[in-house]
Amino acid sequence: MTGLLLDHLRVTKDGTALVNLDLAVAPGEVVTIMGPSGSGKSTALAAILGVLGPEFRLSGRILLDGEDVTPLPTRARRIGLLFQDDILFPHLSVGSNLAFALPSRIRGRSARRQVVETALDQAGLPGYADRDPATLSGGQRARVALMRALLAEPHALLLDEPFSRLDADLRTRIRAFVLDQIRARGLPAILVTHDREDALATGGRILDPLGRAVASPVSAPGSARPSTRQAFDFPSG
């Protein structure tokens, strides 16, 4: 079984449910969790990533490619993350930022360097390896951040409003780039946003943090299904 499965994932704080998701995300599919500020979007993200604060209570399971990752620490979950702010490490060069993410089984300076340069080429940033991240434009930074997340070879991707800081024109292009990469690599992805346009652009389902379908003016394919377990076939067992 492949894909990301949230099996009755429920997060409560002081007895109030903030997150209640029962959801399967297929490889290459992008599911959007949408809601206003304070609705529990970030809590859902933190739960899937494994960085919930001690004040929260979690029940249910998170399965990635059939493996229960709920008891694992963040670093072992193989779930990649793209933040609203790109969060490039300011003390490392662009190339070092990417190399930081590269698994250590790729050995040798030149081999690692080669992978990094290829990734930069793919991102349309050839020759940027030695640049100071602080000198990049917003769009360039966003692309480096994505490539960094992908180089870690995640089995799923979480997107935390990754496009909200970009202006309208850039936003469309970067969004397309990110979604293309997700589909090309067949990653299950969850997008957290409060932006309807971003949500619609994914072409996937749109839920609120409590698992309810968000009514959409445009009928997007595959959206607005209250119970999503049956969204796609998965072999039993």
Next chain:
Amino acid sequence: MLTRREMLTATALCLALPAWAASGPSDWDAVLAKARGQTVYWHAWGGDPKINDFIAWVGQQAEARYGVRIEQVKLANTADAVARVLAEKQAGKTDGGAVDLIWINGENFAAMKAAGLLFGPFAESLPNWPLVDTVGKPATVMDFTEPTGGLESPWAMAQLVFEYDSARLPEPPASAAALLDWAKGNPGRLTYPQPPDYLGTTFLKQVLYGVTPDPTVLLKPVDAADYAAVTAPLWAWLDAITPSLWRQGKAYPANEPALGQLLADGEIDLSFAFNPGRASAAIAAGELQDTVRTMVWQGGTIGNASFVAIPFNAAHRAGAMVVANLLLDPEIQAQAQDPDVLGFQTVLSLDALSEADRARFDALKLGVATLPPLALGPVLLEPHASWMTRIAADWTKRYGVAP
């Protein structure tokens, strides 16, 4: 006939046999052999670079002559070393102690002697001991009226002398009464270190010698005398002079160097020191106007000796005894008396020295501000240590807590 040296040794033997049979320098060659290669940690007040230089020079001599190294532990206060030995005793450390040798006298010696913190007696069986002038300079065996009992060995004589700037004060007052009159006519130009500072209290004792009718009672413990009657003239004198002191007596310098600095800064016209050669040495070092001269009071000034003592648990006892003995060497003593070096007066009897050694002392320059030995006048013995404590405490009550 016994020589003086043999007689003294014999006397010391009889007096001190039980203690030093086990530990003293009876077999000097054995001591020298044991001392070779040792490093002696000499705890000495480190406030004067000239003295530190002198100690370093003695260290070179000790190393060259006996293979003993000296490491000066520079103290801000001799009591730090006393405290250290006490702490070691409390911690049960009865050998291998950190302090090998202490520059000491007066209250610190009395305290260590009373607390059983000293090794010895050893001093009077040192090979150079017979050269010490115990008759002409009784302070070498009587430390603030406390008999040294061979528990400490002298290395320098000190005498109180007054220092004045002859450019501003051509005829300095030479008695307690004259000083009072002068101060009243020249307010703000005189002060003394704040008791219980050593020099400040010595100044009070000097005044007491000058104003009390019968100074001989001062050599007995304070309890044995009518303290109030004896000191009444001193308090009257102080009450009279205080309004005319520097800062009207609302502040006092902390110690001897601070007092000397006031003279150098021109804040006062008259100062004093426990070292007849200090002014000359300071002038030579460019730290004092060359118009400064020294003088003593009619009837004499207080004198005492500086000693070295060895703690009961010293790690390098043999080395420490070698250094104590070296300090009594005529060449070392002459070096200390050189006004360009320290200007400390010798503890030795010049009559006991060989021709060649005597010549070393005769060759010394006097220094521009130093009085010749004869002009230093009679040396008054330090009163019993209990006077110092009592007077300092009373001073604090009367003048030390002014609002």
Next chain:
Amino acid sequence: MAGPVIAGLAGNVLPLIGTDAIGRLLAWPGLGGAVRLSVVTGVVSTLCAVAISLAIVAALQGGRRFGLLMHALSPLLALPHAAAALGLAFLIAPSGWIVRLLSPWATGWATPPDLLILNDPGGIALTLGLVVKEVPFLLLMLLAALPQADATRRMMLTQSLGYGRVSGWLLAVLPAVWPQLRLPVYAVLGYAMTSVDMGVILGPSLPPPLSVQVAAWMMHPDLSWRGPAAAAALLQLGLVLVVLGIARLAERPLARVGRHWAESGLRRQGLDRIATPLATATALAVVVLVAGGMLGMVLWSVAGLWPFPDALPAPLTLATWTRAAPSLTATATATLAIAILSTGAALALCLGCLEAETRFGLAPGTAAMGLLYLPLIVPQTAFVPGLQVMVLAVGAADTVPAVAAAHLVFVLPYVFLSLAPPWRAWDRRIAVVAAALGASEARTFWHLRLPMLLRPVLTAAAVGMAVSVGQYLPTLLIGGGRITTLTSEAVALASGGNRRIIGAYAVLQMLLPAAGFLLALAVPTLAFRHRRGMRAA
């Protein structure tokens, strides 16, 4: 760090205190005056130092002058208290530099005037000395706390609402900064009430502040005075605790005043017109007083005869330096070794503590923090001799590690103080991103957190080095005199009052920590010269 303090107290102070000791303490006629002095100079100097530091930051932060000022002030941090006090004393004494510069042409004085400026019974000179020494420290602590308070945006906001700079800062930034600043202020208060070296040099002596008297009794040749000294040390501890308690209680009414002000809507723009020049002037005065005093000491170290009223020494000579030179290398090496050992240990402990806090959420409570600061508040004379007996009993005395361990007691709080705020202000999302990339906690620590926080880590190390270099009593007592450092030498020499040699050692004492601060500035700047995102704020 509370362990050594409590053990030291228990080992030394308590056994000494009998009824006799308390009786003798109470019988000391100067007790009332000494207590009053300690409390008044301590409280007044702390209030002034806090007010000045707040005013400087509120009125000047962000401006060009502020940057210049901070550059001028930060080396002053490295100056040991005793050296600063001696420099100040030479500056303001009636025979001091200021009067010399004006005499005789302006004042007509050919001999120094008989004016009671130094060692005044009211302790004004002492208060001044404490203020100028503590302002740079508080400023550094304030600057470290500002990023967490989101000061820049709060200032923009309040000013857009029409508030003046100073009033906006006081109303919107101070409440957020204060929790970070509280403990440093308490440390300053504790130091000001218990300082010995500054009290000796600048304070009155009729009677002296309680701390000076405790030290004097501890050092008294008559060992029986240790009883009253111990009792007085405990009294001093009690005084400090009472004053700290009052300071804590006073926060609530002060906060209420602030709230009323905020609710009243008074913009108080006029405050800026007074506060800005005033803050600039006091800041300049602090720099001039400390730097001027230091310059005076440097001059003394090369001075021949320098009588009043000459503004400059006539013959210049290197005699003082050549005399000091031979012993210098060994002493400087020992000083450096001890400083590196104690600071290294303190850094390791603090980083471990903060890392545990980040990983497991083990934030130390207020009580734990209070214990950490105990060594700064309890008078050294009260517990260091007890520590000495303890170290002797273990048989570890007189070694460099033992001295470094004793220094650690004092270095650790300062290192934690300067490291914790920037560490906690570090963007936690970076750790989340790294974890999402599969990085282990250790990898995040060594490759991300530590290099990104290189600047505060090195600054904390420099502060720690400065504290270690400045220690006198622990060096002397634990080192048994076998281990000498620049400061143990300098204080011994200072007791001789010889300005020339004091000047030379004061310069040296400052040089080592100053080199540390320079490295703390230079290394990150050099290492991150191609990283715009790593520039100092």
